[in-house]
Amino acid sequence: MASHRRPAQPGLTQSVRVTVLSAAVATAAAGLAAPAGAAPGGPSGTAKGTGTVKSQVDRLYEQAEQATEKFNAAGERTDTLRQKVAQATDRVVRGQEQVNRMRRALGMIATAQYRNGAVDPAIQLLLSSDPDAYLERAATLDRVTGRQAEQLKALLEAQRTLRQERSEAVGVLAQLEDSRQAVEHHKREVEGKLATARRLLNSLPERDREAYARASRSGGDRSQGSLAGLPSLVGLSSRGAAAAMAARSAVGTPYAWGATGPGAFDCSGLMQWAYGRAGVGLPRTSQAQRNAGRHVSLSEAQPGDLVIYRNDASHVGMYVGNGQVVHAPYPGARVRYDPANMMPISSVTRP
Incomplete structure (x- = not known):
């Protein structure tokens, strides 16, 4: 059901096991499981009550899937921002090194003039902590000529660039922290929905739980006999066929929200992995995958086409x-x- 993940972060890529909810979530589960005073398994634990629980579980799974999509998108954004932070930090370091080299070179000029008995006032600004303000006075620039003027202007430009790089790095770091918090928020939301669903499922008789496990998302029993008509993909060279073969090879692998394989998958993680095996890069989330190629009708569908579900593309x-x-x-x-x-x-x- 769910969507996608990021290999660079263990916390985002590894399968997250469903845990027992806190008292607050348990209370919410109890509220969903026992509407209007009829407790599951009690006197009114009829087929109608069982159907109500099943519909609630389906709804919780759908909500968890939507939250998983947000989790995957936030994780992807966090990875991108981490890369930006690293790049910005590198630029700041290199910029500071450049400024330091320039100041050392210009400082040598001032030192030489001092040894000769006098330091040009203009050279003094080279070692100033705020040469911008000093240079606003045209008279100062008049005293700087030739190579010294070019060196000074280059230094000032390097300092301006360095200040800008530092400011951008601070901004990206703030975005990264916001994204990290979003990841944690969506993670808690997913875990809460799944734990509540598990609590509701556990309230059903064993035979009903088994029936739910066998049922497809459409509510009907899966017909394994229909699989006999699947086309052979062996020998086909299209990337769609290669991805379909990879997806079929994953049948039987456990679901885990936020996982991209090969030991476990969520819904969009499986698509990304299968196309990766075909040498094609897909976006991480099912929403992004919806627009990762040409749209065709279901009647035109070919092996490898992505079938996107619900208006919010959450599966x-x-x-x-x-x-x-x-x-x-x-x-x-x-x-x-x-x-x-x-x-x-x-x-x-069709990617």
């Missing part, structure tokens, strides 16, 4: 032929085949 599967997709459904489930029309389709994208 994605890969079309593999015969009206089937391979996808990572939700926590507790494994990568599997399901009907391509199992949920409302937002678009079919």
Whole structure:
């Protein structure tokens, strides 16, 4: 069900196990599980009550998937910002080294003049902590000629650039901290939704839990017989076929939100990994994957096309032929085949 992740960060790339909720989440779960005074498993634990719990679990999984998309997007942004911080820091260091070299060179001129008995007032500003203000006086510039003037102007420009680089680095660091907090927020939201869903599932009789695990996202039982009609992809050279073969090879792999394989996947992480095996880079989130190629109709779908679900594009599967997709459904489930029309389709994208 969920979406994507970042390999550079262990906290974002590793599978996050569903844990028991805190008392607050448990209270929320109890509120969802027992509406209008009818406790699950109690006297009114009828088929209707079971259906209500199942619909609540489905809704929680959908909300967790949406939060996972935000988590993946924030993680991707955090990775990008970390790279920007590193680049900005490097520019600041190199800029400071350049300024230091210039000041040392110009300081040698002042030292030589001092030894000769007098230091030109203009040269004194070379060692000033605020040469910009000094230089605003035209009379000062009049005293600086030739090579010294060029050296001084170069120094001032380098100092201005350094100040700008430092300011930009501070700004990027602030963005990075905001993004890091967003990652943590979405992580807590996902874990809360999933733990609540698990609590509700545990309130069902075992046979109902097993039936839920067997059911597809569309609510029907999966028909393994329909898989016999899947086309053979062996020998096909298209990147879509290569990605579809990779996705089919992942069937049976556990779902883990925020994971990009190969040991576990969330929905968009599986798509990114499968196309990576085909030598094609895909964006991390299912929202971005929706626009990562040409849109076609479901009737035109070919193996390797991405089937994007819901208006918010919070879930994605890969079309593999015969009206089937391979996808990572939700926590507790494994990568599997399901009907391509199992949920409302937002678009079919051919990378």
